[in-house]
Amino acid sequence: MNEDLRHLRAEGNIHVIESDAFARASIVTRLRRAGYRATQYASISEFLVRETSDEYGCILTEVHLGEGPGGFALLRAISRNPHPLPIVFMTASRNVRIAVNAMKLGASDYLGKPLDSLLLHSALDRALELDKQRLSSPVDVLPIVLKGREEIVLRGLAAGLCSREIAEQLQLSERTIKSSRASLMRRFSATSTADLLQRAAQLVDPKWQR
CATH class of the missing domain: 3.40.50.2300 (Response regulator)
Structure with missing residues (x-):
C-alpha cells in the first residue's frame, strides 16, 4: 500500500x-x-x-x-x-x-x-x-468545458438513464459509458450521480430532463 x-x-x-x-x-x-x-x-x-x-x-x-x-x-x-x-x-x-x-x-x-x-x-x-x-475543491472556480461524449452521457444521466441504457442508445459498451461517468465525477468533484447533476445543472439542456 x-x-x-x-x-x-x-x-x-x-x-x-x-x-x-x-x-x-x-x-x-x-x-x-x-x-x-x-x-x-x-x-x-x-x-x-x-x-x-x-x-x-x-x-x-x-x-x-x-x-x-x-x-x-x-x-x-x-x-x-x-x-x-x-x-x-x-x-x-x-x-x-x-x-x-x-x-x-x-x-x-x-x-x-x-x-x-x-x-x-x-x-x-x-x-x-x-x-x-x-x-x-471549490465547486465553481473555473468553467468546465465538456467533451462531446461527456456531454451526451451527462444529458443521459439527467434524463434518468443508467449506464447500460445510455450505452444501448449510443451503441457503445457499458464500460465506455462508465468511464465517461467516472471522468465527469472527477472533473466536477462530485460524490454521486445526484451531486454531479446538481453541480452540472447549468450545462444540461432542460429538454433532456424529465
Whole structure:
C-alpha cells in the first residue's frame, strides 16, 4: 500500500450501517485491519443523529436494514444535503433492478455479498477520494468545458438513464459509458450521480430532463 492510500484510509471515516450486530462487527474489523477508520451504526436513525464533522468519508450500508428504513431511504434523506456523503451499498440480493435503482438514485457503488475484499477496498477508496476532493475543491472556480461524449452521457444521466441504457442508445459498451461517468465525477468533484447533476445543472439542456 502506498503512502497516499495509507493516509486516505487513515484520515477518512467509513460509516458502516448494518442492522445485524455480528455482520456489522465483522465488517468493521475487516476495514480496520485494512487501515480504514470505521464507525458503526445499527440503524439509519442512529447514523442521522450522530455528531457531524468536517472530515471526509463515505457510507457503507446494507440495502435492507431489518425492520427500519432501508438504504434507499437514507440515500433520499441525505440527497437533500448540498454535499452528501458518497454511499456504497451492499446486499446479498442478486436483483439487478435494485442495483440499477441504487445507481440512478446516486449511489457511489454497489457491492454484492459476500463482500470481495478487492472490490470493497476499491469502492471505498474511490468514495473517500471523491469526498476528499469535494472538501478541498471549490465547486465553481473555473468553467468546465465538456467533451462531446461527456456531454451526451451527462444529458443521459439527467434524463434518468443508467449506464447500460445510455450505452444501448449510443451503441457503445457499458464500460465506455462508465468511464465517461467516472471522468465527469472527477472533473466536477462530485460524490454521486445526484451531486454531479446538481453541480452540472447549468450545462444540461432542460429538454433532456424529465
